[in-house]
Amino acid sequence: MRSVLDDSDVAFLRELRHYLAGLNTADVARETRQEEICIGPAGKAFMRQLGADGWLGVGWPERFGGRGMSAVRQWLFLEELDYQRLPIGDLSMLAVGPAIAQWGTDEQRDYFLPGMLAGEIHFAGGYTEPEAGSDLAALRTRAVRQDDGGYVINGQKIFTTAAHYSSHIWLAVRTGPQEARHRSISILIVPSSAPGVAITQLMTQAGWRTNQVFFQDVRVGRDALVGTENGGWEIITTALKLERLMPFSRLARDLDELAAAILAPRPGRRLADRRHARRVLLDLYAQTEELRVMARQIAGMIDAGDVPRAEASMFKLMRGRVRQLIAVAAMELTGPVATLRSAPDAATVGDAGLSAAFDADPGDSVAWADPDPRLCGWPERAYRASPLLRFAGGAEEIQRDIIAEHGLGLGRSR
């Protein structure tokens, strides 16, 4: 399998860059840098613009308003947006849209897909529960079918990121006996504003908001069901497959900027320190290159009709770790100044007002002894955010299980 991009893919990348250069993306990039897991107002406007210009849903089938592009180009699209610190689309665009296109009824497709492309419908993913994280098949939120074919939902979800600004929740529920595990799970589309849905804020140490969502006697019609009753597991795993094309370029950009800041000559920094720092950074560069070739191969495999399973887990495993290593290196190479926040009077972790501390531009502070604004506030923020990719979307222990079972044929260890 080839690894080097062919000329037409490079031309596509150039076209995309040209298009993005014509938009004013500074605000949205700043917003995305501060808040990684939710899409803010500037991000939403940006997504609407992409939709209007026909750039959203690049991987969706053309008959549903997408561009039907190859996996390699979808990957390049995601990487370029990620590199420019622009929102790559949320769960809606990456997983729910294609899942509705594949499993939804005609009515669901006609209603949701155009709404999503127009940036009017946003989904929040309702999979994880307090007692069902990486072991998703243990979920307990129950939906009981009524005489009219609709459902009544009771239960609780957690880490329902984006729920507070979503229009709908893509909800995994139990519709049969608990013991049947993955064979009694269904997918329902629930309006976030439905009576009985209560969304409460859950702040993270990174300063980002996620949510808990409580469902008390929430009623939905029969048209809320996606696919068949108890057939939800297949939809979930299909949607997870679509998430295998994940970008990592933001890490490479972070590393690039970290290197530029750390390696810049300045008074008082010894040559030996810079040499040491350069080697630490070069080692991380090599690891981002490992990520690049792995991501590229995954896209190539999808285009060739293969299902990258262990390969996707390998990428995910490494991406989480490399991200954390970059953040840790940022702290360790910077020293005491790395402990300072970008706003000197920032609130403490856990305070509901924490997000406000990140409204400040990392570059606008002069309170540091360090002359390089790139190092003011970024290392500590990156460090606080660094555990995310090691557990989100399936903890790295699960990824190793998948690699061992499906990639190396060692059988199940659980």
Next chain:
Amino acid sequence: MTTTMPVSAADRVFADSVTRLLDRSCPYQRIADTEASTDGYDTALWSKLTGLGWTTFFAGETGFDRSSLPPLALLLSELGRRGAALPLLQTAMATVLASAPGLTATGRSLLGGIGYGEHPVAVVGADFGSRIHADLEGDGVRLASPALPATEWLQEARTIVVPLHVRTGRRAAVLPVALPAADSRILRITPVGTLDNERAARAVLTEDALIGAAEPVGQRRWRSMLVLACLLRAAELTGLGRGMLDLVLQHVRRREVFGRPLARFQAVQHMCADAATRLRSATLLTAEAVELASTDRDFERTAATAIYTTGRAVAGLALTAAQLHGGIGFTAEFPLNVYFRRAKAQQMRSGSLTDQVDEIGRWLPAAGHWWSLHPGSTAPPWAGGN
């Protein structure tokens, strides 16, 4: 799952022949006997490879033929997989490093000789840290020290390539020269043991000899050739890693403890998963560097990264493999010990880890703008176009 060198459609037939031949002629069970043999390598296998033209196809009269890189990398990787030590890697690396425009007459005849099957050939100082200094004197050069660094298969080689670091005016340059290894009037060769199953020797120039010199190669071009040569070693290492991973998987499936196979313990599975992940990404990087170099694109930064990454992945895998095998892996009878030794030795032959990581830095800008979605382009794509 790709933890072996990817094979293009064009090389498929070749790949199949290599696998068939090596499965028959080079089983890993034989590597311990071969190591203990007089020659130190499988001379029968070497003759077979030579008869098939597989030890010469990369050498043209004007130098190393880059379009032959994918099949050569594949062949080296498959030899690596079986833990085999042969003078092929040295011969191929010497060919790369003798492919200079200002090559001496001896060098040109050397390349022609390889093309006609005259080998083995060895090269000294083919790593990122070595510098063999020499001074230009009239029509020749004089080495700063008569002792050359030890290298593999020197005693078996007909010719050795010696890259001499010289100064022309204020510029540093490299002058690769070819010496007749068998001529005891010029070289005194003494064998020396190694960590692994490679045979090595030291060479000392017998007299304060002046070597005939031609036009030196500029530093940057020289480093590029050196990276390409070491990429061949990385290709072999990817195969060595694959061979070790196969041994590990075989062992953990077969060996039972506490009533179940080792393979069913999550701790064991996770060690295997981590090792396989690093091996896969390193193999993909090496394959990409081979693809770039064989199609005449900028390959150096990817190749230097691949060399560092592959060495670390495979040397790390060796530690994991030894740990998972326990006592049996530690015995001299079981083949793992050859892989364990060879992984570290081959990693170190490209230079200390410091030199290897610095080599990556040599091909990147001083600070920042390191990374590109599109390797092989002359500039990072975001630098222009936008």
